[in-house]
Amino acid sequence: GKTLTFEPAQVRAGVALMRDQETGSLWQVLTGQAVEGPLFGERLERLPSHYSFWFAWSDFHPQTELYELAAG
Template sequence: MAKAYPFSAIAERSVIHDHFAGSEVVVTFEPLSESGAAFQRRLEDRTLTFEPSAPRDGVALMRDVETGSLWQVLTGQAVEGPLFGERLERLPSHYSFWFAWSDFHPRSELYTSAAG
């Protein structure tokens, strides 16, 4: 099972909440390097909700609404706040052109902004 996120969607939103394969996930984007990552939103006994935060020292950040902790968008590690040092579980992800992706993953779901 696979899911594709158009570059335009992740570049526009930078933090996307979604459901995939029965899990709550967050897909993140760091505009300076044009890099992204995907993580489980569940940490121990809670599901976190993230929102973009202002970068610090050139590092893209997001904040969880539940505790106010700051997280690096590419590592999934909390760098400030009550959850300092915690790390989200990273999910496999990579960039690909759609024509190549669809050849190898013909049954992929395609993210649309209306979905999350």
């Protein structure tokens, strides 16, 4: 597969969209489908993930370290 870099784009009709920096295509955040641009109709590969609130995560994983991104 091809590596894409995403950035927040906009919210359209209540749907959050992100844009890939490589082609400028717009993607639905929740479905991972390109809705506009050169990659229209493509879908991102789903990867296993876990959604959690920080307070819950830190209770079960107290060894977790956070790093702040450097400005610039």
